[in-house]
Amino acid sequence: MFAGTHRRIVSIWFPRLASDRALRACPVDGPFALAQRLGGAETLFCLNAEAEAAGLHRGMRMADARSFCPGLVSRLARPDLDMRFLAGLRRWAERYCPWVGIEGQDGLVLDITGAAHLWGGEETMCADILVRLTRAGITAQLGRGASLGAAWALAHFGPPSPETPEPDLLALPVAALRLKPNIVTGLQRLGLRCIGDLAASPRAPLARRFGPDLLTRLDQALGNSPEPVTPASEPPQFVTRMTLPEPIGLEGDVMAGLSRLLVPLCARLAAHQAGARQLVLTLRRVDQANQQVELRLAAPMRDPARILPLFTHGLAKVDAGFGIDQLRLEATQVEPLSPVQLGTPPVASPDRLADLLTRLGRRIGLENIHRFLPAKSHIPERSFLIAPAAFSPAQGGFHAPRPRPLRLFPPEPITATGPTPPARFRWRAMPLTTARATGPERITPEWWFEDENWRHGLRDYWRVETAEGRRLWLFFTPQNPGWFVQGEFA
The missing domain is CATH 3.30.1490.100 (DNA polymerase, Y-family, little finger domain)
Structure with a gap:
């Protein structure tokens, strides 16, 4: 990155990120833990220091934790809020250097190459980071190294106190290489317990037995293989x-x-x-x-x-x-x-x-301007939806096997007998005479819906034109004989 400058990386690990985030929002005195539901049972996800001192640990069943610590205060874990909190910490860490990335679910990585002198050196910078995080109630452990893998290893397996001299990287356990648990177990069974043992062993047998990822992680930690720090991109601000x-x-x-x-x-x-x-x-x-x-x-x-x-x-x-x-x-x-698209003929635009x-919404609210949308149902009352016009795109036209009335209202009974439309009937205090009737169109109720309006069963719909000029939509219920008016055509 800088000519003649050795690369320096700082890794920040937040071992209690979730619980620290929850306690900052609502402090609790005494043992505290966040729980998550796995396989129908609640287990501990993240604990504060008091809960760990009481003998609790991550992955413990909530029922067992209650028996060990009756005064435990618990809440449900919110991984989404944890990642949002970690993103905020990443933005805060940019005050130390411009190259800050998120490492996993609970860590940050800073490329401080060429920036540490602005804070009086690496020790002063790291001390300032820890002081500010501690003051904010956030537990953190730092590691410094010439590579991302070395900094991560020292942050997770190095001494928790910054005053303690940092150990040699080769003296750390093999788990500090960010390996899978099964690989760590296999190496320990072979007697390879620290990174120095692994580095002194022949590489070819290790690659054949554990795969190439083992040697890649080893080379990254020792600085023999490059591993860039990728800062997260900020969303555009308009x-x-x-x-x-x-x-x-x-x-x-x-x-x-x-x-x-x-x-x-x-x-x-x-x-x-x-x-x-x-x-x-x-x-x-x-x-x-x-x-x-x-x-x-x-x-x-x-x-x-x-x-x-x-x-x-x-x-x-x-x-x-x-x-x-x-x-x-x-x-x-x-x-x-x-x-x-440029150079195309103009088309109708909404x-x-x-x-x-927008102009009407400024006065009465966008939520109060509605449009009708087609619905997949042959039942007249369910063949459309009413949605805010500004927040629902216009869809295709309504497709019905027969013409549908412009106005639709709840069924209104009329006095008539027989399966065919009456020659004369009275509707809304108006005497009407049937001039022409078209039908019937039989519609059966949808059995998967319990609708009180369709308790009469089948409906035979008729399009009736009256001598007085009214064009009505009538239906007859054969199972429970009766006539009703439900709509009016334009």
Whole structure:
């Protein structure tokens, strides 16, 4: 990495990462453990120092742990929160060097080559790391070496106290080479208990018996085989900011500044093939108070000309006070948006509909604008779904074997007899005369659903056109004779 500089690696191991994370959120006095469910039984996943002093250990059944330590406080393990916590520690560790990666589920690795002198040397840097982690209530063990494997081995199998001189790498057990448990057991049975014994043994028989991974791990620890430190990539941040030399207060001036912020933000979105679904404009006043304007879009967008007018309604409610001296625009919710193919004929686009939904959503809420979606059911009441239009893409058209009415309502009984539509009947206090009837269309209930509305069994649907101009959808129930009106055609 640096010419004439020996590589130096620091490995940080958090032996109680999960329990430390949980105790930071909700402290507990006394023995504490996180439990996980494996095979129908709860076992201990991570313990604090008091629980380990009471004789408990990882993998112990919760029932046995309760008998050993009746005062044990336990919670369920959350591996997802643990990894999020570890990612936060990785970002914090970048204060020491730019090359910081995550090692496994409970460790970090830092490539401090050329950076240790900024902290007064490796010893001073490592001491500062331990002091800050201890102050935050996080248990950590550090190891330093010329390779990632050596640093990892010293962090996991070296002395826990930083004041203790670090042992020679060759004196550490073979388990420090990050080997599988079965390989470690096989080596111990052969009398190869430390790394020095393994390094002095012939390589060919070891490779034939244990595979090439054993020698690869040995060479990585001794520095004979390179092993890079790969820093985790940060997710892109879609934020633009503008500090004004003089405060502004007019809506037109804010819109002009917003238009200048939208251009680079949308260009960054286009570079990542994404579109903004939610935008937040923060206006900082000269009295240090903040005004926020949130814009929720009905579809992902990255066109400044389309987004800018949608802020008008929100900016009209802003109190500028004695003036605004900073504008900050952030896309807080981003979704993938494929690039537009150039040179193709223009096609119908849902952009205008999305803009209309956004404008209406600013006033009544996007959740209150619904659309109908087709459902896989031949039952009229179950043949459609109602979903928010902004959060459910439009699907294919409705396909029915027969025409369906525009209006559908709960069945309303009418007085009639016989399996064919009555010549005259009364519906909603209106006397009607049948001019034309088309049918029947028999629909059977879905046996896998318990529906009270279909307790009469089969239904024979008829399309009835009346002399008075009403076009109704009637059905007859043969099993329990009766006539009902359920819909009306346009």
